[in-house]
Amino acid sequence: MSLHPVWTRRRTRVERLRGEHRHADELLAFYGDVLALQEPLYARALGSRWSEAVEAAAGEPPRVRLSRLPERSRERAFRRFVRVLPASATELLRAVAERLSTEPAALRALLEAALARQPVAAVAESLDCEAAALEFFPRAFLQPIAEALAGRAAGGAASEPAGFAADQVSGDAGARAACPHCGDAPVAAVLRDLPEARGRRTLLCSLCLTEWGFPRTRCPACGEERPDRRPHHVSESWPHVRVEECGSCRTYLKAIDLREAGLAVPVVDELASVELDLWAAGQGLSKLRTNLMGL
Numbered sequence: 482m483s484l485h486p487v488w489t490r491r492r493t494r495v496e497r498l499r500g501e502h503r504h505a506d507e508l509l510a511f512y513g514d515v516l517a518l519q520e521p522l523y524a525r526a527l528g529s530r531w532s533e534a535v536e537a538a539a540g541e542p543p544r545v546r547l548s549r550l551p552e553r554s555r556e557r558a559f560r561r562f563v564r565v566l567p568a569s570a571t572e573l574l575r576a577v578a579e580r581l582s583t584e585p586a587a588l589r590a591l592l593e594a595a596l597a598r599q600p601v602a603a604v605a606e607s608l609d610c611e612a613a614a615l616e617f618f619p620r621a622f623l624q625p626i627a628e629a630l631a632g633r634a635a636g637g638a639a640s641e642p643a644g645f646a647a648d649q650v651s652g653d654a655g656a657r658a659a660c661p662h663c664g665d666a667p668v669a670a671v672l673r674d675l676p677e678a679r680g681r682r683t684l685l686c687s688l689c690l691t692e693w694g695f696p697r698t699r700c701p702a703c704g705e706e707r708p709d710r711r712p713h714h715v716s717e718s719w720p721h722v723r724v725e726e727c728g729s730c731r732t733y734l735k736a737i738d739l740r741e742a743g744l745a746v747p748v749v750d751e752l753a754s755v756e757l758d759l760w761a762a763g764q765g766l767s768k769l770r771t772n773l774m775g776l
């Protein structure tokens with residue numbers, strides 16, 4: 482039972498896509514279990530005094546600074562989160578979780594590196610494990626907290642996601658490629674029709690899942706806007722997810738087109754359409770920002 486509609490929508494979407502895309506079943510089963518762990522963190526962050534701690538002074542982006550979360554309570558919550566990694570996780574992730582549970586210093590260093598947006602290479606080396614696997618833990622842990630606090634910083638109702646806010650609809654001209662709430666990079670783009678703007682494009686934050694307006698054809702990585710340098714690709718199996726390529730910097734993002742699939746949930750569909758990432762990698766493209774699963 483979910484008290485927050487946004488989490489129910491995500492879980493329903495996970496189940497739906499599991500039925501439609503069998504090859505993504507294991508990934509989605511695990512993601513469904515991760516969502517069940519994330520929602521209580523979201524609820525806790527909404528109801529806690531964490532938001533007062535992380536909010537920066539007005540007009541000074543990013544508005545939410547997770548590095549200001551109180552040390553003791555964030556560490557305790559992170560330790561608990563790592564310990565309850567679901568059985569649907571890959572063997573690799575389970576092995577890393579086990580190492581982390583027995584190495585409190587590494588656990589602390591990992592969370593601190595993630596909060597400071599620094600590479601986790603040193604922690605990976607000390608634990609003799611892959612940095613990519615290690616990164617999953619602080620990201621999965623911080624994502625719902627960032628989402629709840631970004632929603633509060635934006636003045637949204639407590640039960641609403643940080644998501645799409647009316648005040649973000651205007652003024653794309655000076656749009657930034659970094660999230661205005663938490664400063665992280667976008668993991669996907671979203672396309673939708675609004676009464677005042679058809680085919681409106683927003684970017685979806687990879688951490689707090691806020692969306693913000695961004696010019697339709699501009700590359701968020703290098704600013705390229707020439708249409709001949711901005712091809713996009715659609716596959717038959719994912720007609721509502723297009724790969725937006727940049728011919729100048731060779732990065733890509735996936736755009737979830739809600740006009741094609743009104744029930745799509747961008748964060749879920751982005752993650753489930755892993756075959757498009759494999760295709761893009763085969764073309765020599767690199768993703769602007771990997772998703773929670775490191776894909």
Ligand SMILES: [Zn+2]
Pocket residue numbers: 631660661662663664665686687688689690691
């Ligand atoms: Zn963000």
Ligand SMILES: [Zn+2]
Pocket residue numbers: 700701702703704705727728729730731732
């Ligand atoms: Zn580019």
